[in-house]
Amino acid sequence: MAAVLHHVSLSNLSHVFRDGRSPLSALEAVGLAVPPGQFTSVIGPSGCGKSTLLRIVGGLLKPSAGTVLLSGRPPQAAQREREIGFVFQDPALLPWRSVLANIRLPLEIDHLERRRRLPDPEQLLDLVGLSDFRDYYPHQLSGGMQQRVAIARALAFNPALLLMDEPFGALDEITRSAMRYELLRIWEAHPGPAGRKTVLFVTHSIQEAVVMSDRVVVLTSRPGSVRADIDIELPRPRTEEMERTQPFLDYVYYLRNLLKEAPL
Amino acid sequence: MKGPLRAFAAHVLPPAAALVLALLMWEAWVQWRDVSILVVPPPSAVAERFFERPGFFWREGGWTLYEATLGLLLGSAVAIGLAVVMAHSTLAERTLFPLAIIVKVTPLVAVAPVLVILLGFGTTPKVVVAALLSFFPMLLNAMTGFRDVNPGALQFLRSLRASPWQVFWKLRVPSAQPYLLVALKITYPLALIGAVVAEWFTGDRGLGLVIFSANYNLDTPTLFAAIGVLAMTGVSINVLLSLVERRLLFWHESVRSTR
Numbered sequence: 001m002a003a004v005l006h007h008v009s010l011s012n013l014s015h016v017f018r019d020g021r022s023p024l025s026a027l028e029a030v031g032l033a034v035p036p037g038q039f040t041s042v043i044g045p046s047g048c049g050k051s052t053l054l055r056i057v058g059g060l061l062k063p064s065a066g067t068v069l070l071s072g073r074p075p076q077a078a079q080r081e082r083e084i085g086f087v088f089q090d091p092a093l094l095p096w097r098s099v100l101a102n103i104r105l106p107l108e109i110d111h112l113e114r115r116r117r118l119p120d121p122e123q124l125l126d127l128v129g130l131s132d133f134r135d136y137y138p139h140q141l142s143g144g145m146q147q148r149v150a151i152a153r154a155l156a157f158n159p160a161l162l163l164m165d166e167p168f169g170a171l172d173e174i175t176r177s178a179m180r181y182e183l184l185r186i187w188e189a190h191p192g193p194a195g196r197k198t199v200l201f202v203t204h205s206i207q208e209a210v211v212m213s214d215r216v217v218v219l220t221s222r223p224g225s226v227r228a229d230i231d232i233e234l235p236r237p238r239t240e241e242m243e244r245t246q247p248f249l250d251y252v253y254y255l256r257n258l259l260k261e262a263p264l
Numbered sequence: 265m266k267g268p269l270r271a272f273a274a275h276v277l278p279p280a281a282a283l284v285l286a287l288l289m290w291e292a293w294v295q296w297r298d299v300s301i302l303v304v305p306p307p308s309a310v311a312e313r314f315f316e317r318p319g320f321f322w323r324e325g326g327w328t329l330y331e332a333t334l335g336l337l338l339g340s341a342v343a344i345g346l347a348v349v350m351a352h353s354t355l356a357e358r359t360l361f362p363l364a365i366i367v368k369v370t371p372l373v374a375v376a377p378v379l380v381i382l383l384g385f386g387t388t389p390k391v392v393v394a395a396l397l398s399f400f401p402m403l404l405n406a407m408t409g410f411r412d413v414n415p416g417a418l419q420f421l422r423s424l425r426a427s428p429w430q431v432f433w434k435l436r437v438p439s440a441q442p443y444l445l446v447a448l449k450i451t452y453p454l455a456l457i458g459a460v461v462a463e464w465f466t467g468d469r470g471l472g473l474v475i476f477s478a479n480y481n482l483d484t485p486t487l488f489a490a491i492g493v494l495a496m497t498g499v500s501i502n503v504l505l506s507l508v509e510r511r512l513l514f515w516h517e518s519v520r521s522t523r
Contacts, residue, residue: 090416092420
């Protein structure tokens, strides 16, 4: 038996898209093991298969080769248990539903209350700081607020694993920076059933990866494979002041050089 | 009280003024050039004919509207049902879509007499012709609407293992609403045309019959009054559908951008 049961473990994962004119190799022999409760960022040049990786982990896409295990089970089993929360770059809210009704949507898909205690949607709204906007509609909210709703929606089943695909990619720089700390606060304030949620966070911002993560995985350009895997040993809670300290800047510098070397 | 009044002044007055102006010019033209009433009647004569027996025009118009509405419901129901199947299966689309195109390209005036022979008099042939005319635009719009869903929302629902049925009701149907309303704005007038044409051929009731016999008798004021009632019916339907649209699609860009 393994000493640590990893929450997410990928071995020899490859994916080739065959629906285009010529086969497109997106991922090649990716191996990764993430322990429970770790905040891991995946970073790499655009088109390196970061989103593909996330969709495979979330069970939305079957890999061409290799295995994915989530706490020892295939992703579909974790999906069935509603243990995966997805946040995409586009908040993808339903525009005809109010903020509260959007957060309730997952509960309408499956009435899981009988199996485990679920967070109250109103409390989730409070958690993301939108209590005053419960009856608003998405088009009445700013981009940052919409993304907060999407985060609250992903938390509806209190999943143990959060998969975030460039969730702040469409936001302006100031909102984006605030949302990073906001997400960290939510992550720390809202643990899953077994401690902190495991987060797999795809981004193309080096700063963002360092600010948020315990660990940063750098992918090579297409087909993506793991180029580097470094631990970010900065104390938590992370603060904006930390972004000006030497260790932080060293991490950023180091990662930037790694990405520069990656052939585009 | 100021808001609605201003909206009225902004939206209703300009087209109403344009209409009145056009009618005045028409009247003036007929009077000055001394155009024969057998060719074009002056609006005043048309109005006179209408107000001689308004009940007659409303009753016949009511028949036409009734048949058109039934036809619209029938055609839309079949179109939406097929669109649901076709949006979920490419095989069904490949099989059925060419048939739908045949229905669309066959000229109605050629089919209407056949249908009358086939179905006899009464309501049925008119309803069927109206349904045939309103079928295709509804099919096309519904198909596009059921498919035009936010890909992120679709992925999110799939990550929750939502069933196709749940995806359909929670995502596809609301996403299709703007398309369905646009389709209705197109197909309701088409259904009216269908009912009128069928009435020509069956000749038992409705504005189609009124138009047909007035034409035969060179009774142009009656002819134009019937056309006027048809036009007013069409306009009312459009206004009604626009109101529904504004209420139902408050969240959609098409409505929000006009606020």
